[in-house]
Amino acid sequence: MDVIRLERVEKVYGSSGVEVRALRGIDLSIRRGEFVAIRGSSGSGKSTLMNILGCLDQPSTGRYLLDGVDVKSLNRAQLARIRNQKLGFVFQGFNLLKRHSAIENVELPLIYRGIPADVRRAKALQMLEIVGLKMRLDHHPNQMSGGQQQRVAIARALINEPQILLADEPTGNLDSATGKEILREFHRLNRELGQTIVMVTHDVVIAEQAPRVVTIFDGNIRSDVTNPGPHTLELASGRR
Amino acid sequence: MGWLAAFRLAFGAIMVHKGRSVLTSLGIVIGTASVIAMVSAANGARKKLDERLDNVGRNLILIRAGTRNANGTLADFKPLTNDDAGTLRRQVKSGVNSFAEVQASMRVVSTRTRHTPTMITGTVPDFAKVRMWPLEHGRFLTDEDLKKQATVVVLGATIRDKLFPDLANPVGQSIRIDSMNLRVVGVTTPKGRSPIGGDQDDQVFIPVSTLQRKLAGGVENLSLILTSVTDLTQMDAIKKDVSRVLREKRRCKTQDDFDVSSVQEMTELAVIMTRTMQVLIAVIASISLLVGGIGIMNIMLVSVTERTREIGIRMAIGATPRDVLVQFLIEALMLALVGGLIGVSIGLGGAVLMAFAAKWPVSVDGTMVSLSFAVSAGVGVFFGYYPALKASRLDPIDALRYE
């Protein structure tokens, strides 16, 4: 079954006169366990699409079925709960809370889920270990490198075991080496844990390493290519 | 989100801007501090007054000579006489503990080695009954003393201490007033200060006949006629009775040339003054709390704006509108409670200092302290609600994009 199903989704910004039609009828289905890269030029509507997928924004017209549920029928609190439990976000700008340490940032989704403190700690520790940051628990974002911050963000996005990991240019603020490291992480998560991932990138090389690449042009899907065969990419199989 | 987590979060946010938080809560600090200090002061003053009222006797009625002016003072004296007192004694019988003439005069009293100026109170045996004033040693004046214009004296406790510092019971000793020698026959128990502040034990009692004949040169001019009611609820009725009898006796036509007042009503003025003070305090407190509340609202609005991005992040990872609302409400609540805590401490300190300075009992009301906290909390929640609501209504996308 499709975890994500978009039917003729349009998004129009602004009021009459100065309307911007950012999405112009997107049909897209994503199955569980897929790794989808979304690419396209600047201003093509990638972030708009991601925000809708992440239940941060709603389509102007069309339907978005998440796990079979039309998100239009949900109120703000229910949407928050979905973001908390079904979705995990990784942003280009990391979006960590500056006043909180790495482990506190990772714990945050569990706090909003009402998980007791000791369980939170243990789980957050485990997540930080997975992303290889066990030594940086009490560091604050300004004491970490960009790559480390993004790993914290990934740990935070994954802590509630979301059905979908959404990443909007997760490597955009990182140098290419660090970016590759993060991407390797994504591939590993997808391969080893079957994590569904939707990732925006405008880097052609990065995009083409993904099993499925959706290209957006001017608010429309221009192409949707599933790379054939098993992914024996150098990146994906590389050392951790 | 759990409450513990929410409170910890709010505490952390407040600690980021310690100075700002304290300044913000200043209005609340002033409000609660002034309420605690002033209400404690008013209570202390009230207690002290009550105590003194009890010292004098709530049931006491004072009859003085003079016509009451338009401005409330007494003037135009036609002296009260022994005969006036006698008439009252004969005609007003029920509901009172008799009547007592009082003619007072300031003189120097001395033993062989000591001298002290004091009030010489010429009075009658019933005085002890009217004032319900027991003796510590010896006896009070008797009818016999009165009849014979006996040169006997009953000492107030303060005078006893001044004249006979080494002698608890000076009964049998003699003292001198002017050139007259008197024999000490009794000492009254200490009664403490009157509402006006005078030491009631700084006086000596002699028969009124002795005072009038032998000290005042035959002048019969009573300072007071005293009586006390047996039942406080009968106060007004007795006062009316007394006035009626005296009016008749002294043949007053248009206006009374005497004044009948109770100790209770004389202290009413003071009570009214404490009331006024309390109203004033309430006003000051309300204004500071209002100002404090607006301060909290202001800083919370600033805080919400400053932290728009943080709110966006929190919403993106699953904070519900209610979570955000509660987070900011708790912050406002804690700001107010910090103010309340500082205010209560300052107020209590002030109350204790004032009590020491004014020598009245420290009177701290536990319910008032808890009420102060409750009101502070209420102010925090009330004025914090709008900013918190604003925060909770932010759109996650707009908040995330906010710079």
Ligand SMILES: Nc1ncnc2c1ncn2[C@@H]1O[C@H](COP(=O)(O)OP(=O)(O)OP(=O)(O)O)[C@@H](O)[C@H]1O
């Ligand atoms: N809040 C908004 N109000 C009005 N127009 C908007 C808003 N957000 C995006 N747009 C417009 O919608 C279009 C798509 O924007 P979007 O951010 O989705 O592009 P993008 O593909 O993510 O670009 P980039 O690669 O530069 O991030 C753009 O033309 C943009 O100007």
Ligand SMILES: [Mg+2]
């Ligand atoms: Mg974008």
